[in-house]
Amino acid sequence: MLDHPETVARGHAVTDETAVRLEGVTLKLGGAEVLKGIDLLLKPGRVLALLGPSGCGKTTVLRLVAGLLAPDRGRVLVRSQVVADAASGTFLPPEERALGMVFQDYALWPHMTVAGNVSFPLEMRRVPAARRAPRVAEALARVGLAAFAERRPAELSGGQQQRVAIARAIVAEPGIVLFDEPLSNLDRELRETMIEEIAGLVAELGLTALYVTHDQAEAFSLAHEVAIMRAGRIEQIAAPEALVDQPATPYVAEFLRLGAVLPVEPGADGWRLRGGAVIAPPEATADATQVLIPSRGLSFCAPGTGTLDATVLRSLFRGDGHLATFELDGGHRLQAPVPDRLAPQTRVGLHVPPESLRWFSSPPHSGD
Numbered sequence: 001m002l003d004h005p006e007t008v009a010r011g012h013a014v015t016d017e018t019a020v021r022l023e024g025v026t027l028k029l030g031g032a033e034v035l036k037g038i039d040l041l042l043k044p045g046r047v048l049a050l051l052g053p054s055g056c057g058k059t060t061v062l063r064l065v066a067g068l069l070a071p072d073r074g075r076v077l078v079r080s081q082v083v084a085d086a087a088s089g090t091f092l093p094p095e096e097r098a099l100g101m102v103f104q105d106y107a108l109w110p111h112m113t114v115a116g117n118v119s120f121p122l123e124m125r126r127v128p129a130a131r132r133a134p135r136v137a138e139a140l141a142r143v144g145l146a147a148f149a150e151r152r153p154a155e156l157s158g159g160q161q162q163r164v165a166i167a168r169a170i171v172a173e174p175g176i177v178l179f180d181e182p183l184s185n186l187d188r189e190l191r192e193t194m195i196e197e198i199a200g201l202v203a204e205l206g207l208t209a210l211y212v213t214h215d216q217a218e219a220f221s222l223a224h225e226v227a228i229m230r231a232g233r234i235e236q237i238a239a240p241e242a243l244v245d246q247p248a249t250p251y252v253a254e255f256l257r258l259g260a261v262l263p264v265e266p267g268a269d270g271w272r273l274r275g276g277a278v279i280a281p282p283e284a285t286a287d288a289t290q291v292l293i294p295s296r297g298l299s300f301c302a303p304g305t306g307t308l309d310a311t312v313l314r315s316l317f318r319g320d321g322h323l324a325t326f327e328l329d330g331g332h333r334l335q336a337p338v339p340d341r342l343a344p345q346t347r348v349g350l351h352v353p354p355e356s357l358r359w360f361s362s363p364p365h366s367g368d
C-alpha cells in the first residue's frame, strides 16, 4: 500500500513543500477569540482561497501571515521558515517575510504616480534606481498598464487602480501574494474580467496565492483549494468540486447554497423528513439528524409520482432561469432552480435520487 507522501516525508520534505503554513493558531482581539485554532497548508504554485462571511476571521489570518499580527498560540511558517511562534516568541516583521499584498481598498498613495507606487517595494528592498525602472515597467506591462506609468491613482478607474496594486504586489517577485478581497469594490462586470486577469497572472507568473473573499464564485474560479471559514475556525478545506460533492457539515452545504438541509428521523419504513415523507430506505445511512437535498440532483414530476410532493410558493427570475421556493408537504421549505416560471400554488412532485443525498449526524447549528 502506498502511503500518502506527507506521512512518508515527515521533516524536510514536508517543509520544503510549504509556502505558507499555520499550525494551531489562535488569536484574541479586543478580548474576543477571533481565531480558534487554525491549521492550513498552502503549497508552492497553488492558490488557496479563504471563503466565509464577513467577520469570520479571514483578514485576521492574512494579517498573521503578513506579520501585522502575532498569534497567541501556534506557529506561522512562510517558505518552510518559522516566521511566528507563540511558544518561543519568534516573530519576523513584515519586511522580512517577502510577501506581496493586495488589499480591498488598493492602498495606493494618491500623491505618487503609478510608477512611484509600483516602485515602492523595490525601494524598501534597496534596489538601485537604475534597476528599479525596468522592473516597474515590466510589472505594469504585465497588468496592461504600461501607458499609465505617469498618471496619479485618482486619474484611473477602480479596476485600473486594482491592477496597479497587483503590479506593486508582484514587482519584487515575492512568489507568494496575499489577496484580501481585491475585487469587492468593483462592479460585477469588471469583477468577472478581473477574476480572469488575476487567474491569468497567477498562472503566467507561477504565483502562490492566499486569496481571501466572501464571494463563492471568485473563490471557486481562482483557487485549487478553498477553506470554508466560520467564526474563527476552518470548517472544511477541499477542492471546489469536492466541497460541492461532499460538504463536510450542514454549515458548508448551506453557505455554498447547495440545496436544502433538513432534519431527518428514522422510521420503520425508512428515513423520513421530520414530520414529512420518507426520502430514503433504512439502509441509506446508519445515523443522521440532517440531510442535504442538493438542488442539482432534483427533478420534477407529476404530484404523487416522485419522492416528495410540494406546493410552489414563489419563483423569481434569475437571468438564466428561475429560482423556485417550494413548501414540502409536512412543512419544510426547499429552493431549486427551474427553467420556467412556476405559478404560486402549483402542485409538483420532486424526484430525489437517494444517492444524491448527503447525510449529517451533527446537531443543527452546533460547533460555536
Ligand SMILES: Nc1ncnc2c1ncn2[C@@H]1O[C@H](COP(=O)(O)OP(=O)(O)O)[C@@H](O)[C@H]1O
Pocket (backbone or CB within 6 Å): 029, 030, 034, 052, 053, 054, 055, 056, 057, 058, 059, 060, 061
Ligand atoms: N483590531 C481588532 N480589535 C478587536 N476586534 C477585531 C479587530 N480586528 C478584527 N476584529 C474582529 O475579529 C473578527 C474577525 O475579523 P476579520 O478577520 O476582519 O473578519 P473578515 O475578514 O472575515 O471579515 C470580527 O468579529 C472583527 O470584528
Ligand SMILES: [Mg+2]
Pocket (backbone or CB within 6 Å): 058, 059, 060, 181
Ligand atoms: Mg476582511
